Amino acid sequence: MLFEDTKYLDYKFPEPQYLGAKYVHRGWIAQFIPECVCTVLDAFSGSQSIAYMFKQLGKKVITNDFLSFNNSIGKALIENPNNKLDSSDVDILFSNNDNPIQFNLIEDLYSNLFFLAEEAAFADSFRSNVHKLSNQYKQALALTVMCRSMTRKVTMGHFAHTQALAYASDPIRVKRNRSLIRPLKDIFLDLLPEYNAAVFDNAKENVSYNKNILDLLPKLKNVDLVYFDPPYCNSHADYQSFYHLLETYVEYWKDKRFVNGTKRYEPKRYSGFDKNGEAVSNLQLMFERATHIPVWLVSYNDRSYPDIETMVSLIKPYRNVKVERKTYSTGRGGKGSVAGSSEILLVCTMK
Template sequence: MECSLFKNDYLNYKFPEPQYLGAKYIHRAWIAQFIPTDSCVALDAFGGSQSIAYLLKQMGKTTYTNDFLNFNYQIGKALIENSGNVLNQEDLDILFSPNQNPTEYNLIEKLYANLFFYPEEAAWLDSFRSNVPRLQNTFKQSLALSVMCRSMTRKVTMGHFAHTQALTYAEDPARVKRNRSLIRPLRDIFLDILPHYNAAVFDNQKANKSFQENILDLLPTLSDVDLVYFDPPYCNSHADYQSFYHLLETFVEYWKDKQFVNGIKRYEPKRYSGFDKNSEAINSLKLLFERAQHIPTWLVSYNDRSYPDINTMVNMIEPYRKVKVEHKRYTNGRGGKGSVAGSNEILLICKT
């Protein structure tokens, strides 16, 4: 397959900095040095924040990105698959208009008023969500959802929703002094963040695609990929993303068929992953590597405090690929038990 070289000016685009536990945003330069320049079609199999998929797009590769959570899929559609659609003033007038159907769009106020948001802010989120389908195409819709999800993580202390102290923290002057977003309207935060997302939209002249699939089902359907980046959940060392970011998934999906449980009102049942429980992780990883046999080069991000351990990971990969292990030591904690100071970020370079 002929693969054109990337343009240097693609690197001038900037990925909007995420606030996401385990995001590889800070490791982009380190990971980039191990990405083969002659690979043409690349898959980010566990896209998450999409920062590595965005790097692959910047490198001029046909980029496929996948995540089984919808709010992450929306980021992929907005910044990886999207090549030119941005939100303009006309779109903002639509998004900020009154609730189109208050009897259908009241989920956030019913669930999260006086938990993560004051009632008027929760009602405003319902109104915003009711207007997203009115935007003229799905790329604009994905961009609107992505920017609002990022706005919500900025507004809530610690940037996640696995605690019940959001409004308590918002009334703490010391915390507000450190982070004024705690008391700013979501609309203002959205308008501050939006230019960074609009400016990140670019066309690398490739047919990029965002998927929302279980990766074990998706892998066999992609026959043209020559590089895959795996960043699976790290059992024992990182957050349960569906618990930490449940509100974002609920906002995007606008669930009608879920129960909402415990103090944080997380949706139940959760989406099935197969990678986030010790009892299932090894079998799922074995299947992952088996179903990636047709892809020549694998890069696997991991952590030395995770289950299974690095030696077990290497042993599972070696029947299919030669493995080189690279280490990057954390000098400061980044959130999550696996990125505390003294632990190591691992990259397994797997080639035929």
């Protein structure tokens, strides 16, 4: 599919380190977007790589994720038209923690688990200064880059294991990824130019939501296409367990319990899509609530629950469905993307 407006394609989305991210599938997905589409909804935006692709294509983008740290990426790179972090902003972020009683959560919870004590204290100090930035977009950008810096510090880029410091003491692992032993401050400074360069204005009023999609869908009007990339049950669907530290950092919880060896928060946010017992009924409800949107693109995987045949049967009452398939030759991790499995795109059009 050719698009008339390609002037935004030179901007580069910072490559994510996120289970199930569709970053590598952007070109494949883009070919199924009708050229007449003006406004798009990315319903489960995660890393925001597909929402960013829509923005590059000159579309008005409505992006949504029920987790706050993903919404911060949306605020920073999708909704934000032109706000970047300059040297004075960095000076503010790197200034001392003037409220160590209020901002000590990361040091209290994660010292000697994911970070050495001084690194955890730096993360708290940084977080204490985010609100001093001049607007919500700079604040979101600061949180986005720091969250990405934290994932760089942890082997596998997630927080569902307790081996972070052991891995950082392993010379072989450090040789493969020196970020394991680099200060968060240095990683942040290395990443910041890449994120600043990714900020651009596509002359549309884009918006990033932080909602459960079942609640948001009925409230949206004049959307031409929705992209659904729901959690794939049986394939790393519980993102809150993998990325709990990032959500804790952005929300800076004061009313949660922190449980198990990884100090994951409880109670978790309600998804409705990450458990086998709820997935089918909520997928059906989601499709019912999307009937006012003409075109649906649904990403899926052939090793997930429910199976592809069930997904097609859920969609058929509302739309014609064509199944597009892309087979993995090597494993990528997350969402069933192992060698031999197939990435599926269900292209759903009006009857």
